[in-house]
Amino acid sequence: xxxxxxxxxxxxxRARVDQGGQRRERTDDSEAGSQIADExxxxxxxxxxxxxxxxxxxxxxxxxxxxxxxSGPSFDTIVAVGPNxxxxxxxxGDAAVRAGEPIVIDMGADFQGYRSDLTRTFVxxxxxxxxxxxxGIVLRAQKAAIDAASPGMTGEEIxxxxxxxxxxxxxxxxxxxxxxxGVGLVIHERPMVVPNSKDIVENDMVFxxxxxxxxxxxxxxxxxxVVVMEDGRARPLTRSPK
Numbered sequence: 001x002x003x004x005x006x007x008x009x010x011x012x013x014r015a016r017v018d019q020g021g022q023r024r025e026r027t028d029d030s031e032a033g034s035q036i037a038d039e040x041x042x043x044x045x046x047x048x049x050x051x052x053x054x055x056x057x058x059x060x061x062x063x064x065x066x067x068x069x070x071s072g073p074s075f076d077t078i079v080a081v082g083p084n085x086x087x088x089x090x091x092x093g094d095a096a097v098r099a100g101e102p103i104v105i106d107m108g109a110d111f112q113g114y115r116s117d118l119t120r121t122f123v124x125x126x127x128x129x130x131x132x133x134x135x136g137i138v139l140r141a142q143k144a145a146i147d148a149a150s151p152g153m154t155g156e157e158i159x160x161x162x163x164x165x166x167x168x169x170x171x172x173x174x175x176x177x178x179x180x181x182g183v184g185l186v187i188h189e190r191p192m193v194v195p196n197s198k199d200i201v202e203n204d205m206v207f208x209x210x211x212x213x214x215x216x217x218x219x220x221x222x223x224x225x226v227v228v229m230e231d232g233r234a235r236p237l238t239r240s241p242k
Contacts, residue, residue, distance in 0.1 A: 027228050030183065030206050033070065033116035034226050034237040036109040040064035041120060041240050050099055050124055054079040054092035057105065065109045074108030074115035075187045085121070085219035088177055088212060099125035102219035108187065115187045117208050118238045119224030131221070134171070134213050138221050139242060141165035141211040145179060146227060149209070149234040155180075155197030162211045163195075171213045180208035183226055205229045206237070 044060045058077045065073060080090035082101040090104075097103060106119040121138075123131060141162040148161045159179040166175045178194025181187075183206050191199035191207055201207070210224030223242055227234040 027204065027206065027230075029112045029114040030116060030226065030228065031237045033074075033109045033111035033114055034118065034239075036065055036068045036070050036111055037107055037116045037118045038238055038240045039068055040109070041105065041107065041118065045120075045122070048097060048103065048124060050097055052097050054081055054084070054095050057097075057103075058092040061105070061107050065107075068109075070109035070111050072110050074110050074117060078104065078106035078119075080104040080220070082219055083217055085221070086214045086216050088214060088220070088222065097124055099123075100128055100131075102131060102221060104220060104222055106222065106224065108183075113185060115183050115185070116238065117183050117187065117210075117224060117226050118240060119210055119222045120240055120242065121221045121223060130218070134215075134221050135223075137166060137169045137171060138211050138213055138223050142209055142223050142225070145209050145211070146225070146234050146236065149201065149227070149229065150232055151201060151203050151229055153201050155191050155193040155199040155201065156195055158193050158201065158209075159195055159197065162209070166211060166213060174213045174215060175211060176214065177212065180210055180224075182207045201229055203229050203232070209234070 043064045057079045079092040081095050081097050081103050084090045085102040085104040104121045108117040144165050145162040149158050162179050180193035182189040182191050191201050206228045208226050212222030214220035225236045225238040227236050
């Protein structure tokens with residue numbers, strides 16, 4: 001999901017001219033959409049068990065989001081289990097959940113025309129040492145980037161904070177996508193929080209922080225939150241347990 005959709009630049013320009021109450025309304029709608037995604041994931045997560053397919057999980061997520069007021073998902077929901085979790089853009093298919101294997105869920109709600117975006121990774125049953133180790137690295141990388149983000153930084157600078165954590169842990173080559181992107185009227189807009197991005201992050205901007213590590217044949221781990229730059233710091237809008 002890293003290629004901006006058609007119209008993203010137009011909608012990003014429209015968002016940048018918002019002032020005062022319009023910016024506040026945008027953040028409120030983004031926060032409401034994030035809450036819908038959080039609640040839907042919470043409702044579905046307790047239902048997930050061995051044998052449930054990726055498609056089954058995606059269908060349940062869509063149902064739960066609509067029941068909470070969303071017009072639909074923000075994008076094609078990603079549910080990737082086991083080795084499929086090594087594919088950041090995997091489309092939900094017939095693969096079934098197996099105990100101890102990674103499950104990546106990347107989802108969002110479309111609410112009042114604004115999009116949310118949320119990713120969590122977990123297992124059914126007991127996580128093994130490999131999962132716990134990699135999960136810890138990804139979580140530290142995300143926290144470092146959220147804590148470091150401040151107005152005036154470029155997307156490249158924020159990306160590099162998380163990327164250095166993962167690189168120092170020995171998995172630099174396994175983090176093959178950008179750290180984040182703006183979220184609003186479309187699912188990808190500025191600021192782009194990626195290598196070489198000169199986009200300046202400003203107060204009231206809403207964007208994602210989503211580091212990941214992907215290992216072919218094993219799976220992957222990605223953790224994503226939507227944040228709003230507010231009062232000089234990045235405040236998470238998504239609050240699902242990590």
